[in-house]
Amino acid sequence: MNSHDLKPACEKCFGLCCVALYFSHAEGFPQDKVAGKPCINLKEDFRCKVHESLNKKGLKGCTSYECLGAGQKVSMGTYGGHSWREEPETANEMFEVFIIMRQLHEMLWYLTEAFSLKSDNDIKEKIDEIEKLTHLSGEAIVKLDLVTIRVGVNALLFKTSEFIRKKAGDNEKSSLKGKKTIGGGLNLMGADLRRKNLRGVNLSGAYLIAANLRGVDLSFADLIGADMRDADISGANLSKSIYLTQAQINAAKGDSGTRLPRLLVKPTYWLK
Incomplete structure (x- = not known):
């Protein structure tokens, strides 16, 4: 494909x-909305009235x-x-x-x-x-x-x-030893991970909400389903991370020094 x-x-x-x-205002959408009902900002031509100012309005649910x-x-x-x-x-x-x-x-x-x-x-x-x-x-x-x-x-x-x-060197046991889990995913919410060796680590389903990953090398780390909302990946190397999506990147905080896989792009609001 x-x-x-x-x-x-x-x-x-x-x-x-x-x-x-379904929209929830608490999750960064314009307002609570039931599934099947048009958003208040959807125009007749199916475009968004506030698309250019989503980030300024704090509508993180829409931007991500x-x-x-x-x-x-x-x-x-x-x-x-x-x-x-x-x-x-x-x-x-x-x-x-x-x-x-x-x-x-x-x-x-x-x-x-x-x-x-x-x-x-x-x-x-x-x-x-x-x-x-x-x-x-x-x-x-x-x-x-x-x-x-x-x-x-x-x-x-x-x-x-x-x-x-395994080819990259699986560091899962040594670098994140003792970390608790939530529903099977590592609980790394708000954690300072700058000194952790995360190359080749299994972070699938991990809760990385507001985690500090500044400058961290995440090469070959499995990030499938990881919650990266407000995770700071400024200067981090994710160019060879596994199973990363644009939605995860959109939800995180990065800068011009963040390295991404070739099919993903840096959100414009990172650079503002």
Whole structure:
């Protein structure tokens, strides 16, 4: 799958993330909003009234969200360019399909990276399998068993992560020994990690909220599902980190010295 297909193209989307999702004001959205209701800032042309000032207004929920290309796939692909405003009878299904499509695209994002790290036929076959699912009809997509699909994907991702981290030197036991966990993820909220050796460490699902990672080398560290809200990654090296997404980067705090994987970009508000 082309990596560009996993990048958002808002101009080709019917504002699905601004309608289909549940919003909470406490999580940095304009106001509390039920799923299926348009955001107060969504215009008739599906653009955002306050897009240029999201960061200034402190709307971190909006700035950090990333659909991974699911929005345009559903809008222009699944529903052939016919919006939920044009055909309101399709709205509920379209919103549900968008939420599922976003998860499928997330799996494709991780699998594509895994294949780039380790050219494995099993990974390639899984990519092809899920790619085909994204082209199903809306009616078929809402019937997919995502739990079963995700189990197979996760097994391949974990296997690849283990392989890469061991090659880099897995420091998980020595560098983060004794750290407590929350729901299986390391609790590193607010932790000063500047003196920790985090190369090749398994940080999957870790709580890195407001953690100090300034100047830290995170090469080959597995960051899948890590919560990086307000984590300070100024000057940090994440160029070879595993399973990092744009949404995680958008939620963190960095600067011009932060090094990222080639497919990710520095948010413009980092440099202001």
